[in-house]
Each structure stands twice: as structure tokens, then as C-alpha cells.
Amino acid sequence: MSGPDLELYESAFREIDAPALIVDTDLVVRDVNEAGLAFTGYDYDELVGQPATVISGDLETYAEIVETIAEEAWSGDYELRTKEGAIVYGSGSVAPLIVDGWRRGYVAIFIDTTKQRRYENAAEVLNRILRHDLRNDLNVATGSLESARARIDDEETLDLLETAEAALGRVSAESDRAHDLVDHLEGSSEAENRPVRLDYALDEALIDATRSFEGVRFASSAVPSLRVVADHLLAPVFTAVLENTVEQSDRERPAVEVSVEEREASVLVTVADVGPEGTMDRGDRVLDHEGAELHQGSGIGLFFADSVIESYGGEIRVGTGPDGAAIVEVRLRTAEGP
Template sequence: MDGSDDGAAEGELDEEVYRRAFRSTEAPAVIADPDFVIRDINRGGLDFLGYELDDVVGQPLTVISGDDDVSAEILDSLSRGERWRGQFAVETRNGRNVYGTGSASPIVVDGETKGIVAVFVDTTKQRQYENAAEVLNRLLRHDLRNELNIMYGHIQRAQSAAESPAADESLERARDKIVDIVHKTERARDLRDLLEKSHSASNRPVRLDIVLNNKLVEVMHEYDEAEYEFEVFPEVTVVADDLLPAAVEAVLENAVTHNDAETPRIEVSVDVGDGDVVVSVADNGPGVPESQRDLIFGREEFDQLHHGTGISLFFADSVLSGYNGDIWVEGNDPRGAVFKIRLERP
């Protein structure tokens, strides 16, 4: 705000009004002095970064910077009395980098720079969803190529062993692979569409028990060969959005479809803590070796054709990251895996 242009208008309102307006603005905002030392930060900024007022007032602006190069660029522009706009990162109190767009402007009064104001708009969730959509497409392309190679191999075997039991078996397996390809294509398309539609949605309180009940009913109907065990879920809200049901469904389906037991058994439970909630989905399947517990979520890749082992788990991991949540897998006793979903409470 340039005082030389707006001085008359400012005289119509008390200085405290402007102070309260700044403090109550939802978008994270910081005011620094000409030496780039933080002198004030609004409630939106404190909530977003996880700090208290006394933690940051008197500290250099770089204390909340998540990108030193961009910070240097911003400070250089402000030193020349110029406004800066662009993409940059800030670092929260727990060391997590969050990304967004924003602007930083000199506060000029009577031709003299009295301070600096910076405003930040969080786009971390949008970036995560866009990255997730891109990787989903890559996963689909790689999986399709592998599945098609297998299908062609079986078809060739069938052609060379025509009118034999081996030919029938190979053709049956080839048809199964075609069904797998169609399913993966449809699943990837649906998940991509969900990401594209929801990347701009704001996190809000969501009733976890309602989501679990609804999705369990759907999964139990579709996979009625499995046994399900769960008790009445506690009525608890979590920080999420419209993608949470799809993420929960992905984990439940994975517990059934990758289960090699004669009778798959799925147990779902909820543990409510002071600041978060952990959902456990236990199964009696083959389990997940420790060496693959990050790989299955698509967090690692060991060659250019292998990106995790399932599109759905990658999707769930990406969605939960957008809530500042988490998903991991542990071993089950005596056999199987336990997938755990951690969500924050509002």
C-alpha cells in the first residue's frame, strides 16, 4: 500500500481498523521492516505455518523460506523498490515445504519505503494432484505395455498349439489379461478424472465414520466372497475433501483383490487420538515384504517399467498427502498386511 497515494483515504479510518483487517485476512500474510525482519504476521499465516506470533516476530523473512534461490530473488526485487510476483515455497514449523503463488510489495509512505508486505496462496494440494495425474498416466502406459506383451505371448502359444488343451489354457489366460487391461484403463481414467475435478477443492471437516460405512457397504456388495469384520465406528471428523471416499475404497479393494487366501478376511478399525485418527485395514493375504513397502505406493521405482504395483494405492497415497495425512503398511499376525491411514482432526 502506497501512503503517498492513499493518505486521504487512510485518514477516514482508525489505524487499528487496518491492523485488525490485516490480522483477520484468511490468506497468509507477513509484514517486514525495510531490513526484511518480520514485524507482524496475520492469523492465517500463523495457522498455515504452525507458529505462534512470538516465534517469528523479530526473525528474518528467510526463517520461513523453503527455497533460498527464490528468496534471494524476492529480496533483490524488494531492495530495488519493485513488487515481486511468482511461485515460491515456505517452510512450516515442522520442516514441511509447502508451495504456492504470491506477491511481495514495498510499503511506501511519502516516497519512503517503510516496510514490506508479502501474501501467500497455498497451491501445494493442486501441485500434488497435478503430479499424481501425470504419474497415473505414466503408470497406465507402462502397465499396458507389460500386459500387452504377456497377452501376445499367450496368443502366440495358442496359435502354435491349436486344437490342444494347452491352446485353450493360453487363450483363457489371454482373455483374462485383456480384462485386466480394460479394468486398469477404466480405473486410471476414473482416478485421473477425480483428481482433475478436485484439485482446487479446499480441505474441510469430513465425517470419517460415514465415509467408512458407505464404502464398506459398496465393497462388501461387489466382493461378497470375502469376510468383513468391523465394529461401530466412532463419530469423528477429519481434514479431507471429496476424494477421501475414493482413497478409502482403493485401500479396501486392494485388501480383497490382492488376497490369495481361500476366504479373504478384511478387518477395519479406527483409533481416535487427540490430534489425528488412524484407520487400520487388516487382511489375511500374502503380506508385503519390507523392501516393497514404499514401492507399492509408487514412491520408488527400480527400473523404468516398474512404478509400484498398483494404481489405486498410488492414488490413495497422493490424495492423503493433500490432507497432510499418511498411509503405510505393516505386517499382520500370523499372515497378511495391515494398511494404516492417518488423518488429521480439524
């Protein structure tokens, strides 16, 4: 193949939005398009000439691909390891390149399903919380009620009943909340990241939080009308962060302040419990990064927020200020476009 036909196919390979690469018969990378470089995090010269195993995140699936393409094209799901070592997910196909009747190598085309997989994983965890963690509170409530019935004339009966009622209230609230967050995730796994107005999302979240917590003061500094990489879950994410900040507060009168700081190619949104004293100086907002990474025990709302923010290519950090008050920092990538 030569001339205009070769140029046409080379142009198609370079311009296609899906990550794609070409390997030779020894499965050494010989070419990769721009989408493939962006997906893996490598520069062109870093990846070309390397064995395909360098980007494989699942050697078992890699072996399956190698075995299959000896006879026919392969298609399915896979795990890919980026230059930074992160695992991303995708589906796609690997097909032989036949030129003049000879097998010269293989072309692999991928579809990024990382966001869908993360949302599905988060939904699975939240469902597990509903089944396990909330069941523990139900058991506490049930046991307390049974004890109350057995000791109906005892002076501690009212305390037992109050314990049961409080536990049932937590179960009900957390169950409703978790179901809502699961619905968000399951209905959004195929949502594409796009430019989203940060000020609109924060305004919506502040309104929702104000309605949920009567007597709690929510305040925000001026929010620039910039756009960030996100989707329609950005407002629910900020609502979850605001709610978590109130729920973690041990003050009689929590007051939550939101501030926004523009940085190069990103924006930092800080949510802090400042209490009745008012605004905390920016210089005092020092996160205790020791052990500050989020985990499933950080709370349903923050777990949901962390799962979504990660799908945007952003990051959440949690910690405490000098007075022990809760602080959450959300970093988002700024976006171009309308």
C-alpha cells in the same frame, strides 16, 4: 500513519485468512499473521527476526522475488518450507510498503495451493502408470497371442492364450480404475477441506467394496459419528484401501475387518485381512513399520489414497500382521463444526 487508520490496517493484517507477513528492507521478518504461523508451523517469536530465507523452499524463486521487488511488485507461484522441513506450495504476491514516501519494507500475501499441487502430481503419476506400466502388460498379452498364432497346433497354445487373456483383463481393469482415480483427482484439486462424517464415508466405501467383491466378507466395528478433516474423496479413499486389502490377500477366502479408534485430536482407522478365522485381537495388529512407508509401487489404489490423505493432514501406514496378512492404518485429524 497513526491513530484509527493504523489500527484498521493492523486489524486487517491480523484477521485476513490468507497467510501474510511483513519484512523490512533487509528482508528480515518483522511481523506475521495467524494464518501465516499456521501455514509455516512456526510460533511468532520463532519466525519474527529471522531472514525470509528460513521459509523459502526454492532459492531460485526467492532470488527472482528479490530482484523483482527492487523495481516493482512480484506475483507468481512459490515453494515454502515449513518448520518441520516439509515443502508446501502457494501463489501470491510481494509488494513494497511505502510510508511517507519512503520504502519501509514489503508485505507478502500467499494463497495455499498445496492440496491442488498434490492432487495434480498424483494425477500425473497415475497417468504415467497408464502410459508405462499398463503398456508392459499389453506387450505381454500381444507377445503371447503372437506366439499362440505361430504355434496353433502346439499343446501349450491354450496356456498361452490364457496368459494373454489374463494380462488383457488386468490391463482393462487397471486402466478403468486408474482413469476413475485420475478423474477424482482432477475434479477435486480445488475442493476445500471441511468436517466430514467418518461413519458415512466408511459405510459408503463398505457398500462399494461389497458390490465389487462377491464372496468377500467385509465387517466393521461400531464407528463413532465424529467428523474428520477431509473432503468428498474420503469415501473413495476407503474404497481404494478396502479393494487393495482384498487384492493383496493370498487367502482363498479373504475377510476384511474395519475398526476405528479415537485418539486425542485424531482417529485411527485400521483395515485388516482377518481371513476365515474371524476377528483379530487388537493387540495382534502390529504393523511392521520397517519400510512401511508408501511409494508409487504400493499399488494404484494405495497411491491414490496416500495422496489424498496427505492433503488432509493425515497419514497412511501399511504393513503385515503376525500371520503375514495385510494391514492398513489411516490416521485422520478430527474436526470441529457441523
